[in-house]
Amino acid sequence: MSEQLGTSGLILNEPLLWHKGKPGRIGMSIPTSDVPAAAIAAELLGPAVDFPDLSEVDVVRHYTRLSQWNFGVDSGMYPLGSCTMKYNPKTNERQAATPEIAGAHPMLADTLAQGTLRILFELQQFLAVITGLDAVSLQPAAGAHGELTGMLIFHAYHRSHGAQRHKILIPDTAHGTNPASAALCGYKAVPVPSDAQGMLDPALVASLMDEDTAGIMLTNPNTLGLFEERIREIAAIVHAKGGLVYGDGANMNAVLGVIDAKRCGIDVLHLNLHKTFSTPHGGGGPGAGPVCVTRALEPFLPVPRVVMDGTAYRLDDDQPQSVGRVHAFHGNFGVLVRAYSYILSMGEAGLKRASQLAVLNANYIKEQLKDVLHLPYDRPCMHECVFSDLWQQEYKISTVDMAKRLIDYGYHPPTIYFPLIVHGAMMIEPTETECKDDIDQFIATLKTITQEAATAPELLRQAPQRTKVRRLDEVLAARSPCLIGPSGDGDQ
Amino acid sequence: MKELNALHLPNDIGYTDDHEWARITGETVRIGVSDYAQDQLGDIVFVELPAVGDRFAKGDEFGTLESVKAVSELFMPMSGTVVAINTALTDAPELINQDPYGAWIIEIKPSASEEYAQLHTATAYLDLLEG
């Protein structure tokens, strides 16, 4: 291995905001008033807000130091399975910050908002083309919000067909958001176990599907990183009983230009723009979770729809079958602009190549690590691969120890302990934006760690040692929750 | 995790498939979870208790135990009415980890005392765990 990536550097301590500052300081320029002071009734007035007073320099140093305790895609490889932590292009940030666009009020008349409406309209079209589906709503603010919207559409569809249904099929490999989203619509989740190959069995789906079941929610490629090869057969079974097929697009980065969701039999699909379409995840969000549907389900999409009449774009609220509104305005518009910018930068060939390289990188890692890490499903994978800690158990080393040791070497760990059906799962998703050199170094590092597991297991159990803090006491945090700082706890 | 032969399984209580135990204390029955259950769950951080006066049938969910990353539902080993809850667990859920048989969770007045006989003995419960 060439020079190791992880090293120790100077990290500065930084107190909590309210342990800094002095009363009377201010960190922001406030305009001088050009109007007379107005009277205000005493009974309306609140007490002074207990915020610390900080100067501009106090604020800048505070957050700069905090940022240095963080690790992002810009810092290094972030192979967090199911999260598609690809590079977030800088130009996307610039485009979203275009003053007329970032400054646009959401309730401007359509005639004043032709630029922003055009972005929405064109992005809808792009996503329809890319998924193979017919109509798109950009309102959902995140993947789970897209799932909820999808379930609202299922519900509205069945109601329009006269009979409400009460159950929904969800594979045991699904993200927790799937059953939680379905539950919001009153659907009882019926788990569908996957078979020994990690796939859904159409015969099992057929035995569970009935006329009280609204449909199925599935993720394809599934959360084991495998393509559900019998999806058309499964969709046909569900459709034959009057059900609908929901596709969780969390893993779309594997199959851009490869699959056509409509040909797969999918009726509703959500995309995660903060995964597949390169928008940054912001340490938790915002994301965007557009839903794409077949022509038959278009009337149920949220309002307002963005439409074009001849040459002008406008918002259309007149959709009597619509599920209604799921966002105060037009969704996470700034995120949508970033995805729009990404699609325009990549074009058809670039997007298709991205999936090919994402899958190449994952298979390359799988092949090179399967001698040192147990691979529960040894078959060609899509954009991610799932190992387990089975072979490290004899050293009393578990997945979390290997993950924490990766931190000391300068990598963000993979997703761990998901999917739930693999004991001690370690799910690696390199994405297409990692180059071969970096992937080779990552592979070499994980090989070193599996050797250390045998020869120096304490190094793993004690990891990480190079970070600002070491392993944190999550039991203490949950037993005696301290969720906000104590009030009056400052220098003020 | 403990080896199965290291588990403490007292003989004077009855066990369920879901790892609760029941102990007859005169007119009432105390209910808790087994050493196996607390060991599997790890550090318990929260106990959700029912209210005194709540009535449950055998097999009903009466509360939950939470660790940092898991929630485990609690099921009635016998039918009855809750006459007491162990409020000490609210501030110190770790008592269940420390002494699973001392740290009872609820006390009930059973409505069908004969159900006790249907619970597993310690030996039968260990056989069950050994599968």
Added chain:
Amino acid sequence: MRYLPHTPEEIASMLATIGQESLESLFDTVPADCRMTNPWPLPAPQSEWELNDHLRHLAGAMGVNQQTKVLVGAGSYQHHIPETVRSLAGRSEFLTAYTPYQPEMAQGTLQGIFEYQTLTARLLGMDVVNASMYDGASALAEALLMGLRIAKKKKKVAVSRAIHPHYRAVVRAYLQPTAYEVVELDVLADGRTDLSGLAELEDIAAVALQSPNFFGVIEDLESAAVAIHGIGALCITGFTEPLAYGLLKNPGQCGADIVCGEGQSFGIAPSFGGPGLGMFGCREPFTRNMPGRLVGETKDLEGRRGYVLTLATREQHIRREKATSNICSNQGICAMTAGMYMASLGGTGIRQLARLNYDKTQYLKAVLSKAGARIPFASPVFNEFVAEFPQDFKPVRERLLAQNIVAGLELGPFYPELAGRYLFGVTETIAKHTMDTIAAEVQA
């Protein structure tokens, strides 16, 4: 393509390592009948410079520009954003991180969110604030669902008609498939919510008000909380303009149990309505019923202060269909941004800025009244108010638009009974001379 680093030689060598012939053969497990066969009619890929031109062109298609004065609030507010906030929130260590699942390498995000939770709790007078919801509308829907969970057997919630119409639409969409019923409470002649019928309502789990409400009117939250608690319901208060609490009594002080609203005002650009920030807080006994992520303080192996995501057993990845919400991704960087903004203002600054918004709004109200407008709602307002004009306001509004001023929002589409009345929003970005111009046009 500059984001794709693989050279042809590298691709060949990697394919050889895994025993595949081509990039296409990687997808052999995908059946032919699932394949995408249509070409994509997407525009040709654009260089960075072409993309800049394209977005500039779209910006030019807007009827507003950087100089336009928009006197509309209604859930989205144009406030000055300090360059520090813009620059710090754009730091890629924050921006390009995922959810802090590995706390040792995410302490920046975690401490920052803990500080956001704390400052927001102090602002709203709540015991607990979560790490964010999508927006003010979904936060309200989730608050009502939380109220129904806490009340267990009750089947109805009541919401004021003075809550933002879009928020009420989202509430209807969220509750539509459930067995719960949403009752709407009317607005009184003074612009406040009519709570007089509350006592006759039965089976109500929670009642939601917005203050300042959609008309800018400051509700009498103290009396409302007493009335709501009087029927055994939870008091939920919403907001679209958190800056108001820099000046006004906060909801916690007034007796609210759950507080939720939109935090876009705090350093986040309007951006055509998103991303914004769903702020969400409650009183301590309800913590375990809350939706969303929570950051908590703890210690590391060596006893040092540190932060983790905690009480996660409420959430979907653990409790699945029994979770308190399906939310996963939230509005993390927006919460960080709001924290930065609150830190920049400080206790002294937020009072001063809130006061300035209040004073300017009172000024516009006064000059419009003087110019002949009527203010139909007599109750006090913060930085928005409703006005009605002696003559048709449309031509005046057109003339003002020609002077690059967007004067108010017509209420007819939202409240047919208020057709012809306009909702004005005034922030510190609106100068006196702009307001004088509007008054002069009204008089002309």
